[in-house]
Amino acid sequence: MKFADIGLSDELLKAVTEAGYDTPTPIQAQAIPSVLMMKDIIGIAQTGTGKTASFVLPMIDILAHGRSRARMPRSLILEPTRELAAQVAENFEKYGKYHKLNMALLIGGVSMGDQLAALEKGVDVLIATPGRLMDLFGRGKIMLNGCSLLVIDEADRMLDMGFIPDIEEICTKLPAQRQTLLFSATMPPVIKKLADKFLSNPKLIEVARPATASANITQWLVKVESRKKRDTLRNLLRADDVTNAIIFCNRKTTVRELNKSLQQNGFSSGEIHGDIDQGARIAELERFKNGTVKILVASDVAARGLDIKGVSHVFNFDAPWHPDDYVHRIGRTGRAGATGVAYTFVTAEDAEALDNIQKLIGTKIPYAPLPGAGEGNEGAQSDERSAAKPARGRGRRKAADDAPAAVEKAEKVEAKAPGRSAYAPRQANVEAPEPAPRKPEPKAAAPARAPRNDDGPDDGWNGPVPSFLQFGIDA
Missing domain, CATH: 3.40.50.300 (P-loop containing nucleotide triphosphate hydrolases)
Incomplete structure (x- = not known):
């Protein structure tokens, strides 16, 4: 037709x-x-x-x-x-x-x-x-x-x-x-x-099942720690055949910071988000469309409907909070019959969001091989984690093995100190015998009070002594 x-x-x-x-x-x-x-x-x-x-x-x-x-x-x-x-x-x-x-x-x-x-x-x-x-x-x-x-x-x-x-x-x-x-x-x-x-x-x-991604788009997941996102993104931008790309972030502050970081590392990038006035947003889109900048860092204001030809890659720097937004974000590539690639960075905190996305699109998204790695990054990172866990476990077991000996040694020292209080804290790691508890020094005896004479003035009296009291009565 x-x-x-x-x-x-x-x-x-x-x-x-x-x-x-x-x-x-x-x-x-x-x-x-x-x-x-x-x-x-x-x-x-x-x-x-x-x-x-x-x-x-x-x-x-x-x-x-x-x-x-x-x-x-x-x-x-x-x-x-x-x-x-x-x-x-x-x-x-x-x-x-x-x-x-x-x-x-x-x-x-x-x-x-x-x-x-x-x-x-x-x-x-x-x-x-x-x-x-x-x-x-x-x-x-x-x-x-x-x-x-x-x-x-x-x-x-x-x-x-x-x-x-x-x-x-x-x-x-x-x-x-x-x-x-x-x-x-x-x-x-x-x-x-x-x-x-x-x-x-x-x-x-x-004309298509609701919330499905285009078959022209190759989708990948990249499992990464939050603090390593920028390094991983730069490696992918350099290693993959990226003609131009849109990078989506969930927050406007992340858009600004990521764009600044990319520019400092030599990438030709721009940004678009809701805090930029309309004139600047249009100008930035034109720069991206005409190839002045190769990378556009954006919030979800650019996720829907923008028809920019030739976008080879989409990167979800943050996994979208709403699963529908995933479909619209990656839809910026693979348009009008062209092919495209979409990477989504996922951290441990994104497990629920990822599950909702895969339920919505009805397919499981595979993990991408990292640059220089021979297998999916999910398996590579799992191996790293499994290799790290025994080392930490051996350290804990060693500490646990050493503890009984230290406690036994402390108990022996304690037995030699009969004056030790039962409520005194016990030290697990004892390198030298504890000194015997010091015997309490005897308190200084209070000065003996002179025996009170019935004919003497009361110790508490501090006034003049009447004259008639100064004469004793002989028995």
């Missing part, structure tokens, strides 16, 4: 051909005709299958007829991150260059003035993140009652980022009679409930 066989306009076919495509992917072949027939769609497809074009292309033809009005977009596309929203906008520019459609991009991190100016002119396609859209809606700067087509993209990522309540509120602001398209890599119960509530008799299109 060719794009010419699925009902697209001549202008759109021309743009698609100029972009270098002539054959639709499976999800495009199934979704585009149904969208053109104005049906609601639930599309379940793993990342890298071309699902963005499966809604962008038919939307361009649907919106080709009609007129936009100020602050009333005709269609709305919701994206979880700024990068995904910007990428969808690029697709509209590329495929819609022969159509006179107005587009606006509502994302955080950039000036709101330019976005408001675009809305005032009227837009056919509004691409937005939920946060910025709700902000402008609350200010009365945008009306959604003229929106006849809604696309919820990366719905499972919306769930992870806590956007589901915002999406539900946005859906209540839209016309009841509308076309709704929902795309997701997985279909957890919350997303299923959302689809049942806001989609009308949708057509389910599933």
Whole structure:
């Protein structure tokens, strides 16, 4: 099947051909005709299958007829991150260059003035993140009652980022009679409930089993101690045939520190995470796309939907906390039929996360051979640990063997010291006999008190002695 066989306009076919495509992917072949027939769609497809074009292309033809009005977009596309929203906008520019459609991009991190100016002119396609859209809606700067087509993209990522309540509120602001398209890599119960509530008799299109990794990606585990992660990563970057790579970390601080470490060791690397403003993030992605930097250290803002061609390797420097994120991270390589390699570093603390990942993808990930090692690093490290344990065990046994002799010696010394208290601490390692306990020195005798004479003054009296008491009475 060719794009010419699925009902697209001549202008759109021309743009698609100029972009270098002539054959639709499976999800495009199934979704585009149904969208053109104005049906609601639930599309379940793993990342890298071309699902963005499966809604962008038919939307361009649907919106080709009609007129936009100020602050009333005709269609709305919701994206979880700024990068995904910007990428969808690029697709509209590329495929819609022969159509006179107005587009606006509502994302955080950039000036709101330019976005408001675009809305005032009227837009056919509004691409937005939920946060910025709700902000402008609350200010009365945008009306959604003229929106006849809604696309919820990366719905499972919306769930992870806590956007589901915002999406539900946005859906209540839209016309009841509308076309709704929902795309997701997985279909957890919350997303299923959302689809049942806001989609009308949708057509389910599933081109791959949910949460499966592409067969084009070779997956490896690397068992490593936390303090040796950086050394192992550098060895793999040097030893493996790495054209370019994305390295994923769980924390923004780890992204910054790892990027700095790589640069100090001579690697051409950059970083992207949520604390970087939108302009810098876009610039860093462009540097990576054009080959200025070969390695991109990233948090999960780059895990979904980013279509960067030619990524040869993905490294999970930290095993992802959520198993779904594993599928999306490694999906940055092995795209559009190309092959890729994905390494995941695992420590002893990652056992549960690794188990959840392997349960989700339904396969056991093998351990990679370390550079210079002839067998899997799991076996190599196990051998190291087993070789180390007997040495530690011999040390403990030697100490245990020596202890009874020391105690016996101490008891003999104790027997020679009958004055020793039964509660005195016993020393296990005795090298010399303990000195006999010192005999307590006799206390100095208290001065004897002079016998009290009945006719003498009382010892406690310290006043003047009456004169009549100074005369004795002879018997």
